[in-house]
Amino acid sequence: MLEGCTPWPERVAAEYRAQGYWRGESLGALLRTAAEKFGPRTALVYGQRRTTYAELDEWADRLAAGFAGHGIRPGERVVVQLPNLPDFVAICFALFRLGAVPVFALAAHRQTELRHLCELSGASVYIGPAVHRGFDHRELGQALRAELPHLRSLFVVGEPAGDVLPLPSADPLDLPEPDPADVAFFLLSGGTTALPKLIPRTHDDYAYQCRTAAEVCELTADDVYLTALPIEFNFAWGCPGVLGTLQAGGTVVVAESPTPDQCFPLIEREGVTVTALVPSLTQIWVEExxxxxxxxxxxxxxxxxxxxxxxEFVRGIGPALGCTLQQVFGMAEGLLTFTRPRGSAEHVLDTLGLPISPGDELSIVDEGGAVLPPGSTGELLTRGPYTLRGYYRAPEHNARVFTADGFYRTGDLARLTERGELVIEGRIKEMIIRGGDKISAGEVEAYLVEHPAVATAAVIGVPDEFLGERTCAYVVPHGTPPTLNALREAMFRRGVAEYKLPDRLELVDALPLTPIGKVDKKALVAIRELAAIREERDEHQ
Structure with a gap:
């Protein structure tokens, strides 16, 4: 286990192995086993390009040998920032086999976020696209390396430039198998404070998650999974996603964009049977x-x-798309609950289903930590064979969000039905979910107060029919009040991802405070709700 990671206690790990949850499999071996069983079958489809299991296996081997030839060693961290490309899959399997540790960055991340990920992980390598949607990632990589001495190698998918290299390839090597208990890769936290934290996922725990999620979804070798969401999302990568489909021997179709004009023809052409969406995207699909x-x-x-x-929206999804709807609650930290494909209509409509594993432990507690009876609302705590025991290099944060006996405090307000099905009632953590992207209110506030025209700021999420939530910034100005465009442009120039830029600006003389002097965000939410009622009334007059 990498230094800075929290392992499962030996007794717990031994029990998970005894129960058959952890089978001592590495993620690199997952593809090897699938290639031996399904060699000539199609593993990946991207545009007109089709890659068999045997070809993907060899591709990963050659990349692993090429990376080894550039000095990448087991345990080294590699930031991988790619859009939806088949190369993402081959690169990750190559790094898994090498024992190097990918750090999944979002395609939308820019210098601020990537610098943070490189510094926190100690990454020595960056892999990105040459150019994506008009943005030159080669220049971004070079700017990062100029700031970070430990970032020694830059690779791109596409046209290289200068000392930014193309993906390496070499004759396959006989590489030692990594320890399945070791960290396989890092996912990103939603980031309720500041920038994202790193979530270590081991070969053992993630192989189990993918396998079990595939079983609950009843995936077989006849299934065709459409990767509509960003491939680096936990949802698309392993719930069951890409890895669960490959374990089952199915075909993964990689879509460049999640829009209906891109995905609907792929569904028809490839006979897609399964996919995963976020609610805002589902609404577009249903309409189209x-x-x-x-x-x-x-x-x-x-x-x-x-x-x-x-x-009422949930009720119409299945009929509109002509398929079964599966509601999902999940987190990159671990816990997944799914409604079952053969469950009752009420089960799918009213809950987020049951945990996927018998090893998942869920508890609903009050503010004092006392366990509440079924039907009561409180904070959701969880632990299990694929839920982390600690964020990477975050001891102080871990002390707050994990109990002494290893339960993870999710920050979600929830209740459990008599059958153990999960219902989410809200969030304790200050996080805004905008079209599926998780935004830390505290992070956006920190950027806003850097602007010379901002004295102080508070950010809240406001309801939005299309995106679920949008960000609303309450700003106390300093001198000449800033405009929304000025604040957005300043954050963009700073290198902040576009989805984090505030959608709405409210200028105020002062922010409401609680009795102990903290910003009262509940009051801001109430103010915004009252303003929305007035705006709607004025529109109808």
Whole structure:
């Protein structure tokens, strides 16, 4: 286990092995086993390019040998920032086999976020696209290396430039198998404070998560999974996602964009049976499904998760898309709950289902930590065979969010039904979920107060029919009041991801405070709700 990671206690780890949850499999071996069993079958589809299991296996081997030839060693961290490309899959399997540790960055991240990830992880390598959507990642990589001496190697998918190298390839090597208990890769936390934390996922725990999620979804070798969401998301990567589909021998279709004009023709052409969406995207799909010329009849299961949905909207998803809806609650930290494909309509409509594993432990507690009876609302705590025991290099934070006996405090307000199904009622943590992207209010506030025209600021999420939530910044100005565009431009120039830029600006003389002097965000929410009522009334007058 890497230094800075929190392992499962030996007694607990031994029990998970005895129960058969952890089978001592590395993620690199997952592909090897699949290639031996399904060699000539199609593993990946991207545009007109089709890659068999045998070809993907060899591709990963050659990349692993190429990376080794550039001095990348077991345990080294590698920031991987790629859009939806088949190269992402091959690169990750190559690094898994080498024992190097990918750090999954979002394609939307820019210098601020990537610098943080490189510094926190101690990454020595960056892999990105040459150019994506008009943005030159080669220049970004070079700017990062100029700041970070430990970042020694830059690779790109696409046209190299200067000392930014193309992906290496070499004759396969006989590499030692990594310890399945070791960290395989890092996912990013939603980041309720400051920038994201790193979530270590081991070979053992993630192989189990993918396998179990695939079983609950009843995946077989006949299934075709569409990667509509960003491939680096936990949801798309392993719930069951790409890895669960490959374990089952199915085919993964990689979509460049999640929009219906991109995905609907792929569903018809490839006979897609399963995909995963966030609610804002689901709304677009539902609306477009009524007008599309594409045949969506192959779809059997659509997973939707990432934000709360209104019951009347949930009720219409399955009929609109002609398939079964599976509501999902999940987190990169671990716990997954799914409604079951063969569950009752009420089960799918009213809950987020049951945990995928018998080893998952859920507890609802009050503010004092006392366990509440079924039906009561409190904070959701969890632990289990694929839920982390600690964030990477975050001892102070870990002391706050983990109990002494290893339960993770999720920050979600929830209740459990008599059958043990999960219902999420809200969030304790200050996090805004905008179209599936998680935004830390504290991080945005920190950027805003850097602006010379801002004295202080507070950020809240406001309801939005399309995105679920949008960010609203309450700002006390310093001197000439700033405009929303000025604040957005300043954050963009600073290198902040576009989805984090505030959507709305409210200028105020002062921020409301609680009795102990903290900003009262509940009061801000109430103010915004009252303003929304007035705005709606004025529109109808």
């Amino acid at each position: 499904a009524a007008w599309t010329a594409s045949d969506l009849g192959s779809l059997r299961l659509v997973q939707v998760g990432g934000a709360r949905m209104k019951p």
